[in-house]
Amino acid sequence: MTVSSRRIPVIIDTDPGVDDVLAILLALASPELDIRAIIVTFGNTDVEAAYLNILRLHKALALQFEQDPKSRARFSNFTPGSQIILAKGANGPLEGELLSAEYFHGRDGLGDIDKGHPDLNVDTKDPGAYPMLQFADKPGEDVALDIISTEPVKSISYIILGPMTSFARLMRKHGDTVRDRLGQVICMGGALDVPGNSSAVAEFNFFADPFAVKEIFEPVSPVQGFPLERFLLVPLDTTTPHEITFPYYKEHIDPTFENTTRPSDPSQKAPLLHFTSAFLERTREVMIMFGKDAMELHDIVAVWCAIENPPPSDEELAQAGPLPVLKGRWGAVRRKFQVERLGEITRGMLVVDRREGEGAYDPGVNRAAVQAELEMHGFHSSGALESTAVPAQVELETAPELEKKPLTVGVPVVNVTPGPAALLRTLTERVWGVVA
Numbered sequence: 001m002t003v004s005s006r007r008i009p010v011i012i013d014t015d016p017g018v019d020d021v022l023a024i025l026l027a028l029a030s031p032e033l034d035i036r037a038i039i040v041t042f043g044n045t046d047v048e049a050a051y052l053n054i055l056r057l058h059k060a061l062a063l064q065f066e067q068d069p070k071s072r073a074r075f076s077n078f079t080p081g082s083q084i085i086l087a088k089g090a091n092g093p094l095e096g097e098l099l100s101a102e103y104f105h106g107r108d109g110l111g112d113i114d115k116g117h118p119d120l121n122v123d124t125k126d127p128g129a130y131p132m133l134q135f136a137d138k139p140g141e142d143v144a145l146d147i148i149s150t151e152p153v154k155s156i157s158y159i160i161l162g163p164m165t166s167f168a169r170l171m172r173k174h175g176d177t178v179r180d181r182l183g184q185v186i187c188m189g190g191a192l193d194v195p196g197n198s199s200a201v202a203e204f205n206f207f208a209d210p211f212a213v214k215e216i217f218e219p220v221s222p223v224q225g226f227p228l229e230r231f232l233l234v235p236l237d238t239t240t241p242h243e244i245t246f247p248y249y250k251e252h253i254d255p256t257f258e259n260t261t262r263p264s265d266p267s268q269k270a271p272l273l274h275f276t277s278a279f280l281e282r283t284r285e286v287m288i289m290f291g292k293d294a295m296e297l298h299d300i301v302a303v304w305c306a307i308e309n310p311p312p313s314d315e316e317l318a319q320a321g322p323l324p325v326l327k328g329r330w331g332a333v334r335r336k337f338q339v340e341r342l343g344e345i346t347r348g349m350l351v352v353d354r355r356e357g358e359g360a361y362d363p364g365v366n367r368a369a370v371q372a373e374l375e376m377h378g379f380h381s382s383g384a385l386e387s388t389a390v391p392a393q394v395e396l397e398t399a400p401e402l403e404k405k406p407l408t409v410g411v412p413v414v415n416v417t418p419g420p421a422a423l424l425r426t427l428t429e430r431v432w433g434v435v436a
Contacts, residue, residue: 007031007032007033007034008032008033008034008155008156008157008306008307008310008311009034009036009147009151009155009156009157010027010033010034010035010036010156010157010158010159010306011036011037011038011039011144011147011148011156011157011158011159012024012027012035012037012038012039012159012161012303013039013041013089013140013144013158013159013160013161013162013166013167014038014039014040014041014050014159014160014161014162014299015040015041015042015043015044015045015050015161015162015163016040016044016050016051016053016054016057016110017043017044017045017050017053017110018044018110018279018280018283018295019295019296019297019298019299019300020044020161020162020299021053021057021110021279022276022297022299022300022427022431023161023299023300023302023303024038024054024057024303025057025276025431026300026303026304026307026426026427026430026431027077027159027303027306027307028061028075028076028077028078029074029075029076029077029430029431030076030077030303030307030430031076032307032308032310033077033306033307034077035077035084036084036085036147036151036156037084037085037086037087037136037140037143037144037147038054038084038085038086038087039087039088039089039140039141039143039144039166040054040086040087040088040089040140041088041089041090041091041140041162041163041165041166042090042091042092042093042162042163042165042208043162043163043204043205043208044162044204046091047088047089047090047091051086051088052114052122052124053110054086054133055122055124055130055133056110056113056120056121056122056275057275058130058132058133059120059122059129059130060120060271060272060274060275061075061078061271061272062132063271063272064270064271064272067270067271068270071270071272071433074430074431074433078132079132080131080132082132083131083132083133083134084132084133084134085133085134085136085143085147086133086134086135086136087136087138087139087140087143088136088139088140089139089140089141089165089166089169090140090163090165090166090169090209092165093163093165093208093209093211093212094165094168094169094209094211094212094215095211095341096209096210096211096341096342096347099207099208110278110279112282113278113279116260116263116278116281116282117263117264117266117274117278119266120274120275120278139169140166140170141166141169141170141173141174142173144158144166144170145170145173145174145177145178148174148177148178148181148182149177149181151181153180153181153183154181154182154183154184154230154311154313154314155183155311156181156182156183156184156311157183157184157185157186157306157310157311158182158184158185158186159185159186159187159302159303159306160185160186160187160188160189160205160302161188161205161299161302161303162205162208163205163206163208163209163212164187164189164205164206164209164212164213164216165208165209165212167185167187167212167216167226168209168211168212168215168216171215171216171224171225171226172215175224178226179224179226179227182226182230183230183310183311183312184230184231184232184309184310184311184312185226185230185231185232186232186234186302186305186306186309187205187231187232187233187234187302188205188234188235188239188298188299188301188302189203189205189206189213189233189234189235190203190205190206190213190233190235190236190337190339190350191203191206191235191236191237191349191350192235192237192335192337192350192352192413193237193352194235194236194237194240196236196348196349197236198348199345199346199347199348199349200345201345201346201348201349202340202346202347202348202349202350203235203236203348204348206339206348206350207347207348208348210339210340210341210347210348211341213339213348214338214339214341217337217339217411218338218339228410228411228412229317229324229412230311230312230317231411231412232305232309232324232326232332232412232413232414233335233411233412233413233414234301234302234305234413234414235350235413235414236298237413237415238301238413238414238415238416238417239296239297239298239301239302240296240298241420242296242297242298242300242301242417242420242423242424243294243295243296243297243420244294244295244297244424244427245293245294246280246284246287246293246294246295247293248424248436249280252428252434252436253273253276253428253432253434253436254269254273254276254277256268256269256277257277257280257281258281259281259282259284259285260281260282260285263278263281264277264278264281272431272432273432276431276432280295283295297423297424297427300423300427301417301423304417304423304426305330305414305417308327308328308330308418309325309326309327309330310327312325322334322409324412324414326414328418329416329417329418329419330414330416330417330418331414331415331416332412332413332414332415332416333412333413333415334409334410334411334412334413335352335410335411335413336352336353336409336410336411337350337351337352337353337410337411338350338351338353339351424436
């Protein structure tokens with residue numbers, strides 16, 4: 001991976017749970033990025049508990065560097081003489097019920113390590129214990145405005161790893177400045193063509209505040225949204241195949257790793273390794289209950305995308321036309337959808353408009369057309385494979401101008417990455433210093 005001469009200034013908007021903390025560790029260990037602020041929001045747990053997880057991360061790294069000074073070189077965003085602003089963002093959705101993901105992340109957001117590993121608890125009364133953090137005395141959206149207003153125009157990437165609430169509040173208060181000066185938004189959220197992870201149909205970040213999603217993607221006057229040509233959505237469809245299996249973690253990273261019945265021993269390993277193993281123990285147990293001995297790297301994919309895709313210039317956007325601007329082996333398409341806010345069982349669902357999308361009338365999408373094709377070739381199922389109803393005889397339009405037309409409107413959605421193996425290598429080498 002080539003590091004550009006100018007690091008990308010980024011603001012990370014996050015609800016620090018398990019995968020968020022791994023994503024932040026990857027960002028801290030990525031020389032391509034220059035982390036200016038971390039804005040902590042509600043989501044996986046409440047703001048106060050999530051805020052402590054950034055302090056826990058700081059403490060683990062400080063102990064790591066004290067024990068192994070050479071490991072400091074891996075974390076270019078966590079060095080003496082530089083400070084990352086830490087601010088609190090939204091503590092609840094714009095509207096609607098406050099929900100969390102404590103069932104997965106635990107009450108503290110990190111698998112309840114506050115009880116299982118009290119050695120990782122932190123002192124909140126001594127700001128001097130965190131020399132590489134600058135504690136903000138104003139709301140996260142105002143901190144973001146200060147950074148956006150002082151950095152070069154359209155140079156900053158704003159990375160959303162939690163609910164979109166804090167960004168929506170930023171747009172409400174300072175929309176004109178954000179539209180004119182912010183370079184790019186990269187947001188992990190949503191499920192378009194795959195099942196949800198918080199409900200049958202909704203991804204958690206959009207489930208937590210669908211009103212914020214609506215306000216950004218479907219603004220109603222006088223509120224204006226963010227220019228979608230500079231927005232990249234990274235949905236579950238793309239992130240789910242990217243994972244780290246726990247057998248892999250044990251083989252290559254921590255040979256003593258198991259679960260909460262055999263908790264991590266800080267006397268046997270480096271502080272950073274103890275920290276990550278401690279919060280992954282309960283995660284492993286939860287994932288096994290779901291039938292999978294692995295953790296999906298949803299937020300990590302979004303940070304990876306920001307590392308490899310700096311904000312596009314106006315010239316690049318003009319040349320690309322309606323297509324999203326991405327580098328290397330990354331790809332994206334535009335998708336049209338609306339978000340459900342009030343549905344009894346569909347809160348946070350993305351209702352995709354499939355009428356104009358690629359493959360909207362491919363065989364398999366139009367069931368009647370497929371059955372007509374089967375009838376033409378004399379194939380008759382025995383009941384289980386296809387309906388025995390007589391299909392409607394439809395004529396498929398095959399004019400070239402109707403085939404595979406890319407959308408020229410809608411939200412740019414990342415649908416291609418360099419692959420799960422490439423991310424796993426990057427994460428393993430950068431965070432733990434292990435070449436697997």
